[in-house]
Amino acid sequence: MSDLRFMLIGNPNVGKTTLFNALTGSNAHVGNWSGITVDKLVGIIKQTDHELIDLPGTYSVTPSSEDEGVVTYALLNESYDGLLNIVDATHLKRNLHLTIQLLEANVPMIVAMNMMDALTKKGFKLNVEQLEKLLGIEVALISARQNEGVNELSQQLSHLTLKKTFSLYYGVEIETAISQIKSLLKEVPEGIDARWIAIQALEGNDGIYRSLKLVNEAQIKEIVRTTEEKIINQKIALSLKGAIFNKRREFIHKIYKSCVEVIPGARLETKPKLTQTDRYLTHPVIGAIFFLMIMFFIYSITFDLVGNRISDGFSAVLDNWITPWLSNLVISLGANPDGFIYGALIDGLVAGVGGVLVFLPQILILFFCLSLMEATGYMARVAIVMDYIFSGFGLNGKAIVPLVTGFGCNVPAIMATRTIPDRQERIKTMMVVPFMSCSARLPVYVLFVGMFFSRYQSLVIMGLYLLGIIIALLSAKLLSVSIFKKTEDHFILEVPPYRLPQVKNLLSQTFDRGSDFVHTAGKFIVLGSVILWILQEMGPNGLHVAGDESYLAMLGGVLAPIFIPLGFGTWQAASSLVVGFLAKELVASSMLIICGAETGLLTLFTPLQAFSFLVFSLLYIPCLSTVGVMYQETKSVKTTTFMVLFGLVVAYVVSFVVYQLGLIII
Structure with a gap:
């Protein structure tokens, strides 16, 4: 088996770093994405020569920040053999939204269902066969903290392939828009489904326009605008993005209802633990x-x-x-x-x-x-x-x-x-x-x-x-x-x-x-x-x-x-x-x-x-590196200079007050 390359993607706080460390051990280093400022963590999966890239935690492929935008950038510009999507089994409904977005790209992917031990403690279990059937991909059950199922996951990655394509029906108006946008796409990155690019454009993912040279960008944006008007006028949803989200939520509800089962005789947790503790720890005083x-x-x-x-x-x-x-x-x-x-x-x-x-x-x-x-x-x-x-x-x-x-x-x-x-x-x-x-x-x-x-x-x-x-x-x-x-x-x-x-x-x-x-x-x-x-x-x-x-x-x-x-x-x-x-x-x-x-x-x-x-x-x-990043983020010499001068003036005034008051008191 030749060396393979995988990208690790998941929501924040789902154990992504723990899984990355469990798979790679100490074989990791920090690198840079070409053309952007966000760092990437790259590791070699233990007992293999396969490379694993840890992407920033994100709730959606459609970014709300530059860090989250790395996911879109990586999917469209990086060379990779598959995706490793880590999911918190105890928060399935929230995590599966990102999973569906990734599935629509129709690239080889495996879901690592993490925190299975925590799910069992809550009194639930997963019907893995049914889940794999609905998603159309393999699902690995793991507990990254306990290092359970990690070795099996590593072996599954070595044989990862795309078994069947995934497609979710979004209704007549949106499906028509998807077809129209697909017809305008002249070039599509190898391995990425053109339908995924169209859906992301409809969701408002600006990273699509930044990462791809779309010759028909104005026409695509016009289709997005008119489709949203139809969605709102026909009262399908309050926005185009909302209409897409609603269809995904229906599918996620179907998955949850079909795949999450109560363990016979288990005592279900009805209230989250430590609520009283949080009441004190988050109190303003x-x-x-x-x-x-x-x-x-x-x-x-x-x-x-x-x-x-x-x-x-x-x-x-x-x-x-x-x-x-x-x-x-x-x-x-x-x-x-x-x-x-x-x-x-x-x-x-x-x-x-x-x-x-x-x-x-x-x-x-x-x-x-x-x-x-x-x-x-x-x-x-x-x-x-x-x-x-x-x-x-x-x-x-x-x-x-x-x-x-x-x-x-x-x-x-x-x-x-x-x-x-x-x-x-x-x-x-x-x-x-x-x-x-x-x-x-x-x-x-x-x-x-x-x-x-x-x-x-x-x-x-x-x-x-x-x-x-x-x-x-x-x-x-x-x-x-x-x-x-x-x-x-x-x-x-x-x-x-x-x-x-x-x-x-x-x-x-x-x-x-x-x-x-x-x-x-x-x-x-x-x-x-x-x-x-x-x-x-x-x-x-x-x-x-x-x-x-x-x-x-x-x-x-x-x-x-x-x-x-x-x-x-x-x-x-x-x-x-x-x-x-x-x-x-x-x-x-x-x-x-x-x-x-x-x-x-x-x-x-x-x-x-x-x-x-x-x-x-x-x-x-601040130090030279900080000033450099200030300019990098503002792209303005004037603004950066103003920031530096402001810091100098504040430092001088405060130190002057401290010393002069000290002389009076002492």
Whole structure:
């Protein structure tokens, strides 16, 4: 059997990631779709050479966001041998809508009916033979969490073929329109049914027009328009899309009635579990207090109870073993301890990179805790709680997901604003996302807080995170009443059931995020640390000049007076902030290089000045990658420049207020 290629498609929260991990193990990597910005996860199915592509979770082939639009793009443009559609057996009616859309493409497909153990607990079972007969394809019963049926599914994929075509009758008006559109299609991608393209055009899938070069696009859109008028005038449905949905719903009801059976003697669940718990966790006041308690506990573990001790041990190993060994190795290879190469490698590269990597244990612990919150289903409840708060500040309800994502990294958070349909709301959300403290800022916090506020580390770091949220909300309110017209939009979020997370998946997600952090930051830290050392060592008078005579001091000296009202008007602080534009992690490593280790920082800052510097580091201009994505998403230099300047002004004003109030109070 030659190598095959399959695409994994399913609704959000159906166990798609768990199934992907079960099928591929660790044989996975992140790739890019050609021509679009959304990443794809690609893996090799275990004990085979077959490739599996994990598509973004979606409720429909007809996209409501750019992420969901990847499904249409992949179906029309990618080369593949079949589809693997994962379905939550406990929510069959909702999941089968996507299944029918995929069936209509008439490509080889298998349905992986997941969570069969949960369905049994509810007192139901599936008539698989009847289900396969109605759908016309194979159905595999699995429990991805328990790894049940996964090996059998892998074997079924190796022999996947299209046994018979699927066609659902939509009524005279729609069927006539389908025939008319099919007659206008000059080119159809190989393996895709022309009828599917026609139906998607009628459903309003704009991805059809973006992905295909339709010579008769205007005529097709006119057919869609006139068909919808007929549907409404004849009172068949309120819209064309609604008429199509109604026919599918009738078929889904038939499937459910024929295939879902009650287990004899089983006690059926009549009410969802933990309703009372959700009543508290999603309460606007109680839920918010509980969330703050959870986050304080997480920060205590990350920065006090566990994380600090591991980082201290890692730092000791680096200082006492790794750095001396590398130093001796470089000298043994002929480098002069006072020479350029030795200084660039040991004092520049090793000091800069090591100064950030010592914080990696704390970052991994934080990632693990956040993954745990997501896996249990609690993060969705947090989003509901935050919607009560955010909506009062003029933010679109759908802005919650990008803002929460911003705690991990601002880059995907900016990209996550694609789910917001209104452009003004998108731009407003992009402007406040950088105020959410991303993981790249953690090394800066840990370095300064550990030195100046060692007794109150958890409180100070949590305070910085809360300050970022508060500034984001106040900025959103300011923008809503001044530049951007407020629009109303309903916030819709599926609340997944509570689930016991799998440790294997949590560890996998944690190390994946940690690896991504190291790779992303490493590109800038390695190059930036060496460049920083060179700028610090070189000046108009040559090499090995005094620190205040270097090119770096000259650059920082020009900007330093601007920061005097903020409490840190030194060339060292100004230089590190400039370098931090490349990557926020470099703020910490640059300070260590410039000041010659931590002791130099103690002479450069007072606790108040250090806190003002932290506030500015939290709020000022986002990193170069984030600015690049801002431009990519807005396609406007003017808008991107405005976003960056807005962040700088907010950071300056807030840091000024913090420092000046601190002087008055102290």
